[in-house]
């Protein structure tokens with residue numbers, strides 16, 4: 001019964017493969033703490049602190065020292081899309097459902113933040129004061145502002161996202 005044996009062997013191979021794949025999936029490390037809203041708010045707070053640092057260093061003329069803050073923002077930006085799985089809202093979240101309706105825009109805003117932060121980092125690293133200042137002066141508006149734009153009532157921030165406060 002050759003055919004039977006081949007089928008039998010295939011079934012065993014399939015079983016081993018399946019077990020291996022399940023094993024691999026199980027072995028995946030958990031990304032984040034498991035509370036995605038808290039994780040992204042933590043990341044965003046770090047963005048806020050980093051931007052504050054950038055502005056303070058700009059005023060103090062500490063050009064090269066801006067690089068570490070810009071790099072923090074760039075790396076953070078790369079993580080933004082994964083921290084917004086579809087429909088991940090809670091009463092603690094300030095995110096708007098529109099994020100997932102306009103997901104391509106949201107991702108583009110995160111990519112823009114990453115690219116601009118890398119430019120700022122590189123200018124600061126090269127100690128080019130003029131280039132660093134030119135990028136830093138409008139940085140928040142051109143990057144964070146794509147997701148956090150002040151609205152007429154002074155409280156909410158749009159086009160998609162609620163207040164930073």
Ligand code: HEC
Pocket residue numbers: 037040041042044045047048049051073080092093094095096099106107109110113140143144145146147148161164
């Ligand atoms: C791609 C869109 C996007 C970009 C770009 C972005 N943010 Fe946010 N940010 C959000 C969203 C959405 C929330 C609300 C998250 C929640 O509460 O679930 C938020 C929340 C925040 C918060 C509040 C965190 C808290 O404690 O609740 C701060 C502060 C913040 N962002 C600062 C920044 C700064 C500074 C930048 C730029 C360096 C930035 N963000 C760039 C989308 C963005």
